[in-house]
Structures are given as C-alpha cells and as structure tokens.
Amino acid sequence: MSSGHVRVDHLSITFAGKQGPVTALAPTTLHLAPGSFTALIGPSGCGKSTLMNAIAGFVQPAGGAMTLDNTEITGPSPDVGVIFQQYALFPWFTALGNVKFALKRLGLPRAELHDRAMAALEEVNLAQHAAKFPGQLSGGMKQRVAIARTFAAGPKVLLMDEPFAALDAQTRIVMHHLLTDIWQKHRATVLFVTHDVDEALLLADRVCVMSQAPGRIIRDYALDLPRPRSLRAQADVLLPIRDEIITLLHPTHADA
Amino acid sequence: MADVPQPRRVRPKLAMGLAGATGLGRPLLSFGFILTLWIAVTGAGLVPEQIFPSPLSVWQATVEMAANGTLATDLAVSMRRAAIGFGIGSVLGVTLGLLTGRVALVRALLNPFLTLLRPIPAIALVPVAIVWFGIGEGSKYFVVSYTVFLTVWFNTHHGMEYIPDIYLRASRSLGASRMREFLTVVIPAAAPHIVAGLRLGVALAFLSLVAAELSGASSGLGHRLQEARQYIRTDRMFALLIILGALGATVDLIVQWVGRKLVHWQQG
Numbered sequence: 366m367s368s369g370h371v372r373v374d375h376l377s378i379t380f381a382g383k384q385g386p387v388t389a390l391a392p393t394t395l396h397l398a399p400g401s402f403t404a405l406i407g408p409s410g411c412g413k414s415t416l417m418n419a420i421a422g423f424v425q426p427a428g429g430a431m432t433l434d435n436t437e438i439t440g441p442s443p444d445v446g447v448i449f450q451q452y453a454l455f456p457w458f459t460a461l462g463n464v465k466f467a468l469k470r471l472g473l474p475r476a477e478l479h480d481r482a483m484a485a486l487e488e489v490n491l492a493q494h495a496a497k498f499p500g501q502l503s504g505g506m507k508q509r510v511a512i513a514r515t516f517a518a519g520p521k522v523l524l525m526d527e528p529f530a531a532l533d534a535q536t537r538i539v540m541h542h543l544l545t546d547i548w549q550k551h552r553a554t555v556l557f558v559t560h561d562v563d564e565a566l567l568l569a570d571r572v573c574v575m576s577q578a579p580g581r582i583i584r585d586y587a588l589d590l591p592r593p594r595s596l597r598a599q600a601d602v603l604l605p606i607r608d609e610i611i612t613l614l615h616p617t618h619a620d621a
Numbered sequence: 622m623a624d625v626p627q628p629r630r631v632r633p634k635l636a637m638g639l640a641g642a643t644g645l646g647r648p649l650l651s652f653g654f655i656l657t658l659w660i661a662v663t664g665a666g667l668v669p670e671q672i673f674p675s676p677l678s679v680w681q682a683t684v685e686m687a688a689n690g691t692l693a694t695d696l697a698v699s700m701r702r703a704a705i706g707f708g709i710g711s712v713l714g715v716t717l718g719l720l721t722g723r724v725a726l727v728r729a730l731l732n733p734f735l736t737l738l739r740p741i742p743a744i745a746l747v748p749v750a751i752v753w754f755g756i757g758e759g760s761k762y763f764v765v766s767y768t769v770f771l772t773v774w775f776n777t778h779h780g781m782e783y784i785p786d787i788y789l790r791a792s793r794s795l796g797a798s799r800m801r802e803f804l805t806v807v808i809p810a811a812a813p814h815i816v817a818g819l820r821l822g823v824a825l826a827f828l829s830l831v832a833a834e835l836s837g838a839s840s841g842l843g844h845r846l847q848e849a850r851q852y853i854r855t856d857r858m859f860a861l862l863i864i865l866g867a868l869g870a871t872v873d874l875i876v877q878w879v880g881r882k883l884v885h886w887q888q889g
C-alpha cells in the first residue's frame with residue numbers, strides 16, 4: 366500500500382506581478398517521509414502558503430517537480446487533504462453534512478454514510494453538535510469539524526496552513542492534543558505551517574525553517590521525542606532549538 | 622487612558638420613544654403622520670379636490686372599484702402577468718447566469734452583449750413588444766420577463782464571480798466531481814446573490830408591468846390608471862397607486878421571507 370511519500374524537488378513558483386513575474390518560492394527541495402509530521406516555520410511572506418498550495422495542487426509550479434508516492438501532483442486530489450486557517454466549512458451544510466460531503470465519493474449506502482460521518486464527528490468530540498450549522502459553532506469547533514471532514518476523505522497527506530492561528534491559547538492546546546491523537550490513529554503525512562515556534566516543537570517530528578522571501582529551507586531539525594510533549598519536561602532538548610529558531614527568524618533583531 | 626470612563630450619551634426622550642417603536646409601530650407611525658398631513662392639506666381647501674383628492678374620496682373610489690368588480694379583475698390580471706413574466710424571466714436569468722458564470726465560452730459569447738442591454742429602460746421596449754406581440758398578453762409577458770431576466774442574470778453571474786476560492790479548493794481536495802461541486806458548492810455559494818437578484822426582479826416585474834399596461838392594454842391596474850386619466854379621476858388614480866404600492870411591498874416582504882429561509886446561513 367502506498368502511504369504518502371511527498372517529494373518536492375527544486376520547486377519554484379512565480380506569480381505575475383505588475384512589474385513582471387514575482388518569485389514567491391525560490392527553488393525548494395523537501396521530502397516528507399510517509400506518516401511523518403513536519404512543521405514549516407518562516408517569516409511572513411517567505412512562501413510557506415505558496416509551497417503548501419502547490420502540494421495541494423492549487424497553484425502550478427514554475428519549475429521543479431512534485432510527486433506523491435511517485436505520481437506527479439497535477440491538481441487537487443482527495444489523497445492530499447487541506448486544513449485552512451479560515452476553516453472553509455460549507456456554511457449551507459450542517460457539521461454532519463460537511464463531513465458527509467467528504468465521504469460522498471466513496472458511494473456508500475445511506476445508513477453507512479451517516480454512521481461513518483457521525484463516527485468522524487465523534488472522533489473530534491462533536492457528535493452532539495452534528496446538526497448545527499457552522500455559523501452556530503465556535504472557532505475551535507469549526508476547526509474540529511474541518512479536521513473530521515478532511516480525515517474522513519482518507520487523505521495520505523494532510524496540509525495544514527496555520528490551522529490554529531485564529532484560536533485562543535487555551536483552545537489551541539486542546540486542538541494540539543486532539544490533532545496528535547487523530548494523527549497517531551490515521552497516520553497521514555502531515556505538513557503543518559505555523560508562526561508559533563512552541564507549537565512546532567510540541568507537535569512535529571521535524572521542524573523546517575525557511576528564510577526571508579523569496580524563501581527556501583535553511584534549517585531542518587529532527588525531533589525524536591515522545592508525545593505528549595512539554596517545553597518544561599523536555600527543556601534540555603527543546604529550549605536550545607527554540608532559541609536557535611527564534612534567532613533564525615529574526616536575523617536583524619539587533620538593529621530593529 | 623482606557624480607564625477613563627466615557628460619558629454616557631443620553632438620548633432625548635422623543636428620539637428614544639421613536640427608536641423604541643418596533644414591528645408594526647414604526648410603519649404605522651409614518652403612515653399616520655402622512656395621512657394627518659394629507660387630511661390637513663386637503664381639508665384646508667388649498668388645492669382643488671379634482672387635482673389632489675382627499676383621503677376620504679380616495680377611499681370611496683376604492684370602494685366603488687371594488688363594488689363594480691373592476692378592482693378584483695384588474696388585480697388578478699396584473700398579478701397573473703407579473704407572475705408569469707417573473708417566472709419566465711427568473712428561470713432564464715438564473716439558468717443563463719449559472720452558465721455565464723461557469724462556462725467560459727458562454728461568458729465570452731454573451732456577457733458583452735447582455736451588459737450592453739442592461740441600461741435600456743423597460744419602457745423603451747414597450748413599442749417593440751407591441752409590434753411583435755400585439756397589445757394582448759404576449760407583449761406584457763415579454764416586457765416583464767425581459768426586465769426580470771436581465772437583473773436576475775446579472776446578479777446570478779455576479780454571485781458566481783464572487784464565490785470564495787477557498788470553497789472550490791476545499792471541494793476539490795475532498796474529491797468532489799465537477800457536477801457535485803456545481804450542485805452542492807457553487808449554487809449554494811452564489812445563492813445569496815441569486816436571491817438578492819430575484820428580489821430586485823420582483824420589484825422590477827411590477828415596474829415594467831405597469832409601464833407596459835399604461836401604453837397598450839385593455840385590462841390591468843396600469844390600464845385602469847390610464848383610463849382614470851382620460852376621465853380625470855385623480856381619486857381613482859390615487860387609489861390605484863396606493864394599491865400598487867401595497868401590493869409591491871407585500872410581495873417584497875414575502876420574497877424577503879422566503880429568501881431568508883432559503884439562504885438561512887447568511888447573516889445580516
């Protein structure tokens with residue numbers, strides 16, 4: 366069974382600007398091992414979302430190659446799930462309806478479709494809110510529905526672009542636990558963009574740091590630590606890395 | 622600075638009372654005010670009754686038209702024309718709007734032309750309609766459905782253009798086919814604009830219908846208005862105008878209510 370091996374080789378992306386093409390992503394190489402959890406961190410505008418949108422099949426590369434399990438990525442596919450910062454739930458469907466949307470392509474019988482969608486909502490502790498519309502849910506609940514919906518489609522790769530940036534600190538901690546649990550159960554390959562160094566260190570097996578725009582990956586840390594993690598309990602490993610990353614992200618901090 | 626207590630703005634008593642009037646209170650207050658003004662002006666005898674009739678004679682004219690049966694027939698005829706014209710125009714408008722919004726070829730072929738048609742007022746079309754369809758029902762359906770069509774098309778198309786990209790991205794990466802995306806993502810996403818277009822269409826249906834009935838019809842509220850002009854019956858004219866206003870407002874309220882049920886997720 367193929368399992369979510371992402372290879373991005375010398376990928377570059379340009380957008381048409383007013384004064385000619387703008388480089389949004391300098392040639393970047395990134396390989397994601399099947400079932401790994403990689404955090405991507407970098408200054409604003411360095412191209413993190415652009416890289417993610419390329420792997421999701423939303424934008425076409427200017428150069429280089431991208432493959433998933435040795436098949437070229439040419440457009441969006443249910444093998445590559447995406448969690449958006451703005452949730453992207455369909456407001457005209459209930460929470461349950463949103464999850465069912467992801468399951469439709471499997472052509473299940475009605476009862477099974479319903480049961481599987483309910484089970485997916487149960488996984489994110491939202492079964493009792495199944496009949497609510499997104500407009501009736503809090504930010505954290507919306508993102509939980511989005512996570513349930515995306516996992517329901519059975520992706521091999523999961524791309525998350527600052528998924529918890531809009532949530533308050535406490536909700537974010539809840540979401541970290543929930544994501545870790547679900548991910549350990551489903552084992553998709555995760556690429557997780559964040560601005561929050563601590564979030565990256567708590568969640569990921571690997572943290573990639575990008576440079577200022579046009580970005581490329583300048584540092585790659587492997588984190589082989591058990592979960593659940595805590596900055597305090599694993600301070601001897603995590604804090605030095607944390608300091609390094611913060612320095613990398615603010616190279617001109619002294620003169621700012 | 623944030624700790625400094627802001628002085629509380631105290632609203633004058635009258636304004637509070639007015640703002641507090643909710644539901645039926647506010648329109649009733651406004652109608653009462655205008656009616657009083659109307660009674661005062663006509664009661665003072667400043668304007669001849671035949672030019673500017675009093676509320677009482679307008680009421681009597683209404684009763685008269687109701688009693689001789691013309692009111693019911695005119696209402697029925699006009700409503701039927703507006704409804705049929707609206708039905709044809711809105712179905713065509715939504716269908717074509719979805720097509721020009723979705724299919725690049727259809728958009729390229731039709732949009733510039735339809736955009737050019739939009740500024741032409743409905744009234745300007747009446748003579749053409751009469752030549753093509755005579756003064757019977759055909760020309761009314763044509764004028765009404767044409768006006769409704771253009772507005773509904775425009776709003777539908779506009780709604781299709783402003784569908785947030787993120788919905789389409791989410792839909793595609795969840796493996797939806799193009800058909801399922803169209804039916805369960807694109808149409809609902811454009812629905813608020815479509816509903817707004819239909820609401821405008823209803824208002825325009827009445828507008829263009831009366832325009833068509835004023836010149837070249839043998840029945841309907843617009844025709845009755847024109848007839849009242851020949852006999853200089855301003856009391857009847859006023860009665861008909863008020864009925865048209867009430868009718869339009871009622872239908873608009875209904876459409877608004879239905880629209881809110883249809884796009885229940887849309888706030889504000």
Ligand SMILES: Nc1ncnc2c1ncn2[C@@H]1O[C@H](COP(=O)(O)OP(=O)(O)OP(=O)(O)O)[C@@H](O)[C@H]1O
Pocket residue numbers: 380381387388389390407408409410411412413414415416578
């Ligand atoms: N659709 C687009 N058209 C033109 N330029 C774009 C487009 N999308 C992104 N860019 C440019 O590409 C560069 C990288 O943008 P990107 O959104 O990938 O940054 P980011 O790392 O995700 O930033 P942030 O952390 O603020 O989200 C920026 O300079 C941006 O202005």
Ligand SMILES: [Mg+2]
Pocket residue numbers: 413414415526
């Ligand atoms: Mg971004």
